[in-house]
Amino acid sequence: ETGVTQSPTHLIKTRGQQVTLRCSSQSGHNTVSWYQQALGQGPQFIFQYYREEENGRGNFPPRFSGLQFPNYSSELNVNALELDDSALYLCASTSGGAGEQYFGPGTRLTVT
C-alpha cells in the first residue's frame, strides 16, 4: 500500500454532466499529479499541483481542472463529460519535485 487514497472507487455519469474526483496524498508529499488511463493504454499526464498551484499541464482541454488544498489533498474536476472521458483516473504523490511517484488505486469513470 502506498498511502495514496482516491475516492470514489468507481462511478457512472451521463454525457454532459460534471464530476469531481478526490485524492489524498501520502504523508509528507506536497506534489500531486493526475493521470488518465484509457483501457489498454499507459497513463497520460493531465496536470500537476505543487504547494496548491498548478505547475504543469498535459494535452488536456480546460474542462479538466483541479485544486490542491493546504493538507495537500487534491481534486480533479471534469466538466461537460464526453464518452471518451471514460477511463481510470489516477493520482500520484511525490515529495517535492524529485523522487518517486506513488500512485493511488484509481477511480474508474464510465460516461454513458
Next chain:
Amino acid sequence: QKEVEQDPGPLSVPEGAIVSLNCTYSNSAFQYFMWYRQYSRKGPELLMYTYSSGNKEDGRFTAQVDKSSKYISLFIRDSQPSDSATYLCAMRPPHSGGYQKVTFGTGTKLQVIP
C-alpha cells in the same frame, strides 16, 4: 511517433523463466527511468527507479538503462505466476521548479504459466 515505445504483448512464459521487457524512447532529455507493475483494475506499483545509465538490481528484478541507444530494460528472474500483470515503463527529465512530467509507455501484458 510516440516519445516512449513499448511492445504491448501479450507475453506468455513458463514459470521459472527469465523475462525481458523493453522500451525505447526518443527524448534525450529523459534522465529518470521507472518501471511500474499494474494488476488488473489497480493503480501502478513502483518496482524500479533509476537515474541515467547503468544497472540496478532489487531481488529478482534488474533494470538496465542505455542512454546512448535510448533503450531501457527490465529483467525478471525465476518468474512466478504472481508476476502476471502489465508492466509499464516510465521516464522523465530532471525536475524544474517542483515540476516533473512523467511519460509512460503503453505497457506490456505478461502472463506466467504455472
